[in-house]
Amino acid sequence: MAALLYVAGNYQAFSQETQTYLLRLIQYLGAFSGLTALLAFAGELVLVVSRREWRRLYRLAGLVLTVFLVGALFLGSSAIIVLQKPL
Secondary structure, rough: HHHHHHHHOOOOOOOHHHHHHHHHHHHHHHHHHHHHHHHHHHHHHHHHHOOOOOOOOHHHHHHHHHHHHHHHHHHHHHHHHHHOHHH
């Protein structure tokens, strides 16, 4: 988180090539974390349905909340960096 805030604060100081690299890196990290969370969510859902362990729904709800928070973190950091880019 500190690294993302540092990059967002000093984005203009980086060269154009570095700016492009940083944007792609954040997009790839967001996509990877979203895919990982989606696979974990699907696995938990299969376990809940197949074993009829409805107490696992609490863990599933926590996983969904985590997915939304991680997604918001990466989208927010990307938006901060993109909005600081000169038009």
